Amino acid sequence: MSDCDYVQIRLDDYIDGTLPALEDRKVRAHLLACSKCSKEVEQLFFLEENIEKLMVKAPDSLVSQIQEEAAKEGKWRKRRFQRIIQWSVAAILIFGIIYYYPRAIPSENIGDTVAIHSRGKKVIVDGDSLSGDLTVVGGDVYVQGEIKGNITSIDGQVSAMVENKSLWERFVGFWDTIYQRITGGDLL
């Protein structure tokens, strides 16, 4: 390999200043002796310096315009965030109502004896009369009607309506149930 070849393959690193010290010294020594290689290096440095000069300042009007547009986007971004919160709350409410609202026993199930797998939902016996036993697996039983037989709840609780509750009491009771489900404690 000639000295010129040695320099040529190291030229990029030399220009970038990333050559190891020993190689850098060798390249410098060669450049002092070789006009062809030194001219090439000179040209590359020249181009590098002139590309740097292509940097321009962004017009002030452009900077202001970008800032104004970003401010508009900021307002939209804030409104979008508020909408996301609103829709999230609405979705949680709907989900809560669907998931936790007491499930009525279909009238065709009201017979002598009923066994229900409630899958975590509350079973309500609402104003109907059940002559036999009622067994509910995996959910609470809320009795508003009449059951002449035995009530058995597996993995759940049994409660009965003592008197008609007001709408407010029903509302509080509903959220109390949700709170219990989440935290295991009483809301009130």
Added chain:
Amino acid sequence: MFSDQEIVKMTIKGKKDSFNELVMRHSSKVYSLCLRMLKDPLEAEDVTQETFLRAYRALDTYNSNYSFRNWLLKIASNLCIDRVRQRKGISFTDTDDELINYTQSSFVSPEKATIDKENIEKLTEALYTLPVRYQLVLLLRYLEGLKYEEIANVLEEPLGTIKTQLHRARKLLKERYFND
């Protein structure tokens, strides 16, 4: 003085006008790259604005381990490449004078401007004859001062590819500039 990353966090938290500081800091770097790539001041302004707005909309996805400036340059590079591809085949030489005047009026003193004008004119002409990718690596390296690794991140290419491209770009530019 807050770092870019800190300002990004403030902006995400909703601190009013904090993004303005980022625009002040980086608009010239982004604009210069766009201007040199697109060779059209109006289009460069358009792409610069688009770059900042895209960045603003995607601030939540910005990785703070990465330089914010490089992230902007990445967005700008992609937008410039798209624009160049869209108008491939169209001649851009009619805006050369305007482009050179821009450079002269921005940073260079009047005395030096006379000496530099020819060099810059010749250099911009030589630069535009290169493939777009070569223009981009040269501008990112020498105009923006990025390291090889940073260019590789911005252009999402392996480091070896960037080194090769830069080597070829330099060689080609030298040939075009000094042999024409």
